[in-house]
Amino acid sequence: MQYSKEVLDHFTHPRNQGKIKNASSVAIVGNPRCGDIIRVYIKVGKNKKGEEIIQKTGFETLGCGAAIATSSMMTEMAKGKTLEEALKITNQNVVKKLGGLPSSKLHCSNLAADALRKAIKKYKDEKEKNKKVN
Amino acid sequence: MPKKRIYLDYAATTPVDKRVMKAMTPYFSEKFGNPSSVHIFGQEASKAVEKAREKIAVFFNCSPTEIIFTSGATESNNLAIKGAVKKFYTEPKNKGIKPRLITDSIEHSCVLNTCRSLEKEGLAEVVYIAPNKEGIIQIKDIAAAINENTLLVSIMYVNNEIGTIQPIATIGKFLEKENANRKRKILFHTDATQAVNYLDCDVEKLGVDLLSLSGHKIYGPKGVGALYVKKGTLLTRIQDGGEQERKMRAGTHNVPAIVGLGKALELVMKEKSKIAIKTEKLRDYLIARVLKEIPQSYLNGSAKKRIPNNANFRFDNVEGEGLLLSLDLEGIAVSTGSACASRSLEPSHVLLALGLKHEQAHGSLRLTLGKTTTRKEIDLVVNKLKVIIERLRKISGDVLKSFQ
Numbered sequence: 001m002q003y004s005k006e007v008l009d010h011f012t013h014p015r016n017q018g019k020i021k022n023a024s025s026v027a028i029v030g031n032p033r034c035g036d037i038i039r040v041y042i043k044v045g046k047n048k049k050g051e052e053i054i055q056k057t058g059f060e061t062l063g064c065g066a067a068i069a070t071s072s073m074m075t076e077m078a079k080g081k082t083l084e085e086a087l088k089i090t091n092q093n094v095v096k097k098l099g100g101l102p103s104s105k106l107h108c109s110n111l112a113a114d115a116l117r118k119a120i121k122k123y124k125d126e127k128e129k130n131k132k133v134n
Numbered sequence: 135m136p137k138k139r140i141y142l143d144y145a146a147t148t149p150v151d152k153r154v155m156k157a158m159t160p161y162f163s164e165k166f167g168n169p170s171s172v173h174i175f176g177q178e179a180s181k182a183v184e185k186a187r188e189k190i191a192v193f194f195n196c197s198p199t200e201i202i203f204t205s206g207a208t209e210s211n212n213l214a215i216k217g218a219v220k221k222f223y224t225e226p227k228n229k230g231i232k233p234r235l236i237t238d239s240i241e242h243s244c245v246l247n248t249c250r251s252l253e254k255e256g257l258a259e260v261v262y263i264a265p266n267k268e269g270i271i272q273i274k275d276i277a278a279a280i281n282e283n284t285l286l287v288s289i290m291y292v293n294n295e296i297g298t299i300q301p302i303a304t305i306g307k308f309l310e311k312e313n314a315n316r317k318r319k320i321l322f323h324t325d326a327t328q329a330v331n332y333l334d335c336d337v338e339k340l341g342v343d344l345l346s347l348s349g350h351k352i353y354g355p356k357g358v359g360a361l362y363v364k365k366g367t368l369l370t371r372i373q374d375g376g377e378q379e380r381k382m383r384a385g386t387h388n389v390p391a392i393v394g395l396g397k398a399l400e401l402v403m404k405e406k407s408k409i410a411i412k413t414e415k416l417r418d419y420l421i422a423r424v425l426k427e428i429p430q431s432y433l434n435g436s437a438k439k440r441i442p443n444n445a446n447f448r449f450d451n452v453e454g455e456g457l458l459l460s461l462d463l464e465g466i467a468v469s470t471g472s473a474c475a476s477r478s479l480e481p482s483h484v485l486l487a488l489g490l491k492h493e494q495a496h497g498s499l500r501l502t503l504g505k506t507t508t509r510k511e512i513d514l515v516v517n518k519l520k521v522i523i524e525r526l527r528k529i530s531g532d533v534l535k536s537f538q
């Protein structure tokens with residue numbers, strides 16, 4: 001498999017790897033059949049302007065080199081962004097930042113941004129629900 | 135200093151033995167003649183081809199006239215199966231009958247896809263027998279699949295992924311008995327590509343009509359192979375052109391490669407028993423260490439009916455491509471049945487045929503040893519493997535549990 005230097009770096013030294021304590025939201029994407037599963041953890045806080053931002057990220061990934069590298073890169077990209085900015089991160093953005101992926105990897109192993117969006121949406125939905133309850 | 139590289143993928147291909155290379159070398163620019171030419175250059179080349187054919191005949195205990203040179207096992211398998219089917223249709227007595235082929239679901243893709251293409255073209259009906267959990271084909275399943283239109287049974291001698299040895303000689307005997315009471319004789323073909331290095335390939339003992347082999351799996355060159363065709367076996371050629379190989383395989387002989395194939399087989403014959411014992415010992419050591427020292431590790435395929443150089447493991451909560459990549463970064467070359475390492479994005483059909491789940495097939499790793507593999511190399515690989523699996527398991531956490 002011909003991977004870029006950046007991919008190999010994130011594969012061998014994944015950033016933000018592991019669970020995080022008191023996560024604001026956790027989401028999982030992928031399935032065992034195709035082989036790649038990503039679980040992403042986010043901790044939401046506020047910036048100086050009072051906007052909600054992603055303070056901390058974490059991930060656990062069962063999958064190939066590309067799946068691990070895209071997970072790692074995504075968690076780096078999301079950190080510090082407001083929820084609205086982070087929602088705009090696409091799988092394509094992640095791949096671009098990694099200097100590309102072999103074509104066979106573009107589909108199945110490139111789910112990290114999907115996982116992030118799922119986690120943010122879940123967080124927002126929860127918040128909305130709590131509002132209604134209160 | 136670059137790391138010393140360790141190659142444990144000998145089932146994929148082997149290096150050309152230096153002695154083989156030496157035998158081949160004169161046939162590139164010095165004795166370069168076309169064996170079909172009448173002059174002295176042609177005679178020289180033709181003599182070399184015939185000498186190689188004789189060596190191969192000795193190895194398989196057959197007559198030199200029963201050997202057809204091809205470009206490799208893929209072509210041999212195509213010729214055996216398609217050639218038999220093509221011949222079937224040329225005989226008037228078969229008019230209106232579709233032949234049945236019987237094979238198994240863990241064959242190499244060159245046999246499976248040959249059968250599938252014949253099916254697609256409407257030229258044959260194919261039964262694909264599933265192996266048992268150990269990866270062994272059961273004779274009773276072959277017996278049950280036979281009908282009056284059965285033309286050919288094709289069962290590989292050794293599986294290329296899990297290294298399981300099929301009971302070829304027993305199947306041969308069974309078919310011989312079966313044929314005694316049949317009008318239409320069933321042909322028996324075996325793809326012996328992975329067997330030649332270690333197992334008895336006497337075609338009389340095996341009871342086969344057709345046997346395929348490849349050069350590059352036995353320390354010979356790539357692009358050459360052969361098909362044993364028992365005298366009297368009815369085949370039609372599948373490639374048109376010149377009259378080479380008794381009109382069975384058109385195309386100028388690949389003389390240096392054929393010489394190399396002959397030399398490679400000569401060496402296998404001489405050194406096989408010694409190498410087999412040494413390799414099996416090392417392989418057993420590898421299996422024992424992995425299963426003992428790496429938690430949640432398993433051996434795929436029968437532990438006993440197994441070619442001496444093959445170990446195929448699976449590890450829970452690890453994906454094979456990541457594993458292969460990590461080992462590759464350490465200079466260690468292996469292979470995996472994970473979909474993530476294949477272009478088709480489908481996991482190994484062999485592992486699925488054993489009844490493994492997709493996620494189990496994804497976590498598989500094949501290590502195949504060669505004649506120069508050392509214990510030191512095995513130790514190094516197991517030590518690295520332990521660290522790598524621990525790291526990848528840490529990264530994967532327990533995500534699989536969410537799906538159970």
